[in-house]
Ligand SMILES: Cc1cc2nc3c(=O)[nH]c(=O)nc-3n(C[C@H](O)[C@H](O)[C@H](O)COP(=O)(O)OP(=O)(O)OC[C@H]3O[C@@H](n4cnc5c(N)ncnc54)[C@H](O)[C@@H]3O)c2cc1C
């Protein structure tokens with residue numbers, strides 16, 4: 001019987017340093033059969049492990065159209081993820097997955113999309129952006145609002161010119177001092193006053209720090225969006241990733257299995273622990 005907790009081995013093919021504390025790793029399964037079988041949906045995650053050190057849930061940040069290699073974008077915040085900073089091409093990692101549900105892109109066919117991201121939250125949204133860019137006829141107008149602490153922390157900067165050919169983009173930073181910056185300054189929610197998106201026929205995808213998502217939900221509800229249009233991706237500490245250990249449980253939901261993407265109309269019926277993070281005050 002397959003043990004769901006045993007990872008497959010993957011080789012690091014390439015490392016791209018996005019900024020001082022975040023890197024994008026291009027990975028390839030060492031097993032040729034696994035490479036053929038593996039597929040994922042935008043918004044899903046893998047459990048990545050450094051052998052003998054530990055394991056963490058990390059979103060897949062590449063297009064689900066390319067099968068040979070896939071990427072993960074990791075911010076080096078703690079004991080395990082700081083070890084990722086030392087990885088180089090040729091090193092081996094453990095990979096289990098893909099897990100979770102992903103973004104509701106099929107339900108968004110024929111609709112407009114508003115994507116709101118903060119910091120590392122752009123990583124799980126990048127596969128959705130690629131999906132939209134690859135099949136523009138399936139979607140209406142698409143708008144991306146992205147914020148980070150400063151211009152140097154913005155992820156995937158070398159791709160924006162190409163993205164902007166097909167989608168509207170508004171960028172903002174908390175602090176631009178010391179940078180040549182001609183976009184916006186302030187919180188990502190301040191961009192709501194400048195965006196073109198309207199509630200009618202629009203689906204919202206959002207990922208970022210929970211305090212950001214709380215204000216995104218609040219700001220959009222106040223602008224006439226309803227809770228069923230808003231999808232947020234939650235981060236919780238995880239152990240198994242496969243609904244066995246209960247580590248990620250919040251209310252009646254298992255973030256690893258029922259999420260990480262939740263429609264806000266599902267969350268608002270959950271007890272205070274979720275509502276406290278994301279909900280109305
Ligand atoms: C579904 C899902 C998808 C995720 N996708 C990504 C991703 O694409 N890229 C990515 O970099 N991370 C992602 N994360 C977060 C990632 O799993 C954690 O950052 C990681 O588990 C931290 O492990 P660690 O052992 O290095 O840190 P720990 O040793 O557990 O933590 C050390 C310190 O870092 C702090 N910390 C932990 N997590 C975070 C965080 N997210 N932000 C800021 N401080 C933190 C802790 O509070 C603690 O103070 C995702 C999490 C989930 C649940």
Ligand code: FES
Pocket residue numbers: 237238239240241242243244245246247248249254255256257
């Ligand atoms: S991480 Fe074990 S149940 Fe979700």
